[in-house]
Amino acid sequence: MAEQARPAISSALEAFYQRELAHPDKTYLVQPLGDGSVVSYSWAQVGDQARRMAAYLRSLQFPASSHIALLSRNCAHWIIADLAIWMAGHVSVPVYPTLTADSVRQVLEHSDCRAVFVGKLENWQQLRGGLPEQLPWIALPLGPEDAHLLPWQSLIDANEPWTQTHRVAPTDVATIIYTSGTSGIAKGVMLSFASMYYAANNGLRLFTISEDDRLLSYLPLSNVAERQFVEIASLLSGQTVYFVHSAQTFVEDNRRARPTVFFGVPRIWFKLQQSVLQKVPAGLLNTVLATPLLGPRVARRVLERLGFDQIRYAVSGAAPIDDQLLLWYHRLGMSLVEIYGMTENAGYSHLGRPKRFKSGWIGLPNPGVECRLSGDGELLVRSPANMLGYYKDPVRTAETLDEHGFLHTGDCGAIDNEGFLRITGRRKDTFKTSKGRYVAPAPIEKRLHAHPYIEQACVVGTQLPQPIALIQLSSASIEGVSPVRVEESLSAALLELNGQLNRQEQLACVVVISDAWTVENGFLTPTLKLKRHVVEATYQDQLEYWSVSGRTVVVQ
Template sequence: MGDQVRLTVSSALEAFYQREAKHPEKIYLVQPLPDGQVEEISWGQAGDQARRVAAYLRSLDFPEHSHIALVSKNCAHWIIADLAIWMAGHVSVPLYPNLTADSARQILEHSEARAVFIGKLDDWQSMRPGMPPNLPMLGLPLAPEDPQLLSWQSLLQANDPMQGEPLPDPEQLATIIYTSGTTGMPKGVMLSFASMYFSANNCLRLFNISDADRLMSYLPLCHVAERQFVEVASLLAGETVFFADTLDSFQRDMQRARPTVFFGVPRIWVKFHMGVISKIPAALLDKLLKIPVIGRLMARKVLTGLGLDQIRYAVCGAAPVADTTLAWYRRLGLSIAEVYGMTENCGYSHLGRPSRVKPGWIGLPNPGVESRLSAEGELQVRSNATMLGYFKEPEKTAETLTEDGFLRTGDVGEIDNEGFLRLTGRIKDIFKTSKGKYVAPAPIENLLAAHSRVEQVCVVGNNLGQPLALVQLSEAGQQEAQSNREQLSKDFSVLLDDVNAKVERHEQLSCLVIVEDNWTIENGFMTPTLKIKRNVVEATYQDQFELWSVSGHRVLWQGQ
């Protein structure tokens, strides 16, 4: 049995000190290496390294609470560097590892960063010109080769471990998280140690998490969901954190980790699903799952192949997920709870309870969360997880926080008489057709995404007579398109009828357009958490919307 006793602490850093002292030999971080080997780092080793790097940061004589940036893909030393920044009395500013040079420079200068840690990156040479001159650059162990980087090993060798257990005031600024904005300058969300602790600790109270549990870290640690669910939660509960190496090794990394608690965005759960039915036809799998004994064995085999057979708690968040996706996993015996939150409240707002599942609804407010709907139907929430504000943006802070402390989420939703929340779209995503009717695209997109041949979908229709949907095919859909495009077109025509029968007349789609372009993080169509950037999609294809709408075809292929 693991340790299920909650530590008496006021911050994640204080929790680390206690775990470092309590079980220094216990493995905390498991990092795959480029040569195929694995590095296991204990709590004591993590503490020794963090203390040595903290001692170096203190030697630089930066003003108290200086901002130290961190640019790296997920790795064990991302967390160790973050601990070092906090131990030294500073504020961490994580950046997405795939930023352009211009975007990186913009954030580094806006955040007033005094130094930057550089870690595991895919294209350092492209980002390198974005580093402001004279900004000290410190390399993590998996950092790219660069003579300007002060190596991690040299930091460890040149500095004795910082002594003692310096603690911040709980209300002090801990981090500035820049949102992955789709347009303009991302906003720097200021989160305190207290708000990060409140969020993670209360989530842990909802589940029976112990230091025997295992986490898999693969979503960007600079995003609030991974930061809270993996980093802060593991510091508080003592879980072991395994890291993914590359996209190609992800399945192997999952098999190594066999996580017991797992957070996935909708697209990850869909990819798992599509991967299974690409190997065994959906109809055959459904038939096998209905056979009493064989069905249980088949379900276990599927989950084992995905590395999900040890899961005790599975969570989905960061974007709407189709009910059919959740239902498919329930048939395998895996119940996925939906979670809802924002960077501005440490990702802490609403959570589905495994014992109280209500299809189509996210769940109930988390402990300590108040929620309400504005006259326009916008969800507003208030709790101790709410941000301090936007860095150097008092006017935007005032626009986002009401006078009585509620956070304006920008999401339109419904709350039933039991307190369950259902979101119907983003205020900024709602568009008006040429007939003057307003349409929320998210519910329509969820209906389309339930189809096994759909990978991603974006419903558009601003100033059009009727909306239309842009569809990107799943891997199985692409294979089918190569062998029998005509049949796939017929299937999508049936899907169009099914969806239009379930929505209001003004929401009915004029056509489906199969887009052959790839929508990826790298080409700017998706955020780092795999959400479509709607404005990029619309800007790319808007010149063809009217033509597609009046083509007379129900299902079109890009270029047709």
């Protein structure tokens, strides 16, 4: 009898079914426990637990396509729970674990969630009040201990695996991802199984990914970038996924994984660079790397210590990255490229090409992506990866997706004659000075980030005579450097920068902010992007005073 043809894959769930059958004993997820030990889950073990949890969800008799929330830091059971939600015929709603209790409640209520998985958290007591009492709270294995939580293992033991294979339609809603909100207004982006599949599957082709590749998961799975690059890509390709226990164990966990492909945000790439330069001065390292025989050996040693010696492709996204930082990794032999995308198009838009690096430009459109600029310079993109719309928000959906299917990104850009894209800033971030001149802050901030002492920069200037820059210094870069030397370096950099800017863009001063800008205190999004509106609101009363102080460098 001829072997029955396998059904065509059009979703990550269907891909999982086939992976589970093809190599049930192959390791899929590797979870560190914090005491130096790890636990690994094979594809068969993942499938068994997901099916048992799906059976429990089915027993709750929710209507088809009900919304189930996932509130947890990254861990193996985040992905297992997501699979269970889909197997039960429902829609997953990731919730950032760094939100406040009020924001968690807002997301759960707006999304009409009927249950919530609670996993690995460091702030459970602060978040607990944001969970509606009437919902079932299901604890993942690494979740907090709480009498109100239903233990994962108890539910697994009490339910036989759900044996009916749930098939999804490509146009079904797979997930509702609430944007992390640099503007402070979260929107529920509805992504279909088809859009997530299209974006991830084409990404696998661009990076020539196979089941022999390894991934490290550390950025929030609640964010579209990590969701697509790690979860959906691994389900489609069969990669092994390793998790990070904590920020303190990042390098140790990365060395264990020895990832072959890696996604990071600019701040991560910057901090890793600084960890190297703390041990080897930049000038000495540059000299050694330029030495024909010694350079390649030293470069490989540096990558080995970071856990990146097996990297084939590395990607930076979520915010602009300085070209000099990209080139620093290139000198180490790492193919680090920039990526551009949004939650609204499953993170699928533009990508740098390792052999076609062009300074100042992100890269080329991905396969299947059409892009154009509107009359006022806004980037518009169209592809099968575009969202279905915003949940319960037809007005903003119509504002973002036009009648021709183009997504209005809100980003201003430029496209050269080869098709390379450059982002010049957010339309809503452009401000007007008291002289009536418009200034786009993003290009100025990118130039500031090129300075080795500057870790974060935010250019403001609404109703000021001239813009000013609020900056945070890199503690690693200025260690051992006198405050006078730091101020002299910043003054010289400001003078040089102003010589490259138009008159209305020139900075009156740079202000060194001593307050911490972190995810926990609300200054950064979970993907470490600066929330401009929070910075401006926090220092609003002091901006005018700083701008007319007459000093080029002001220390808060």
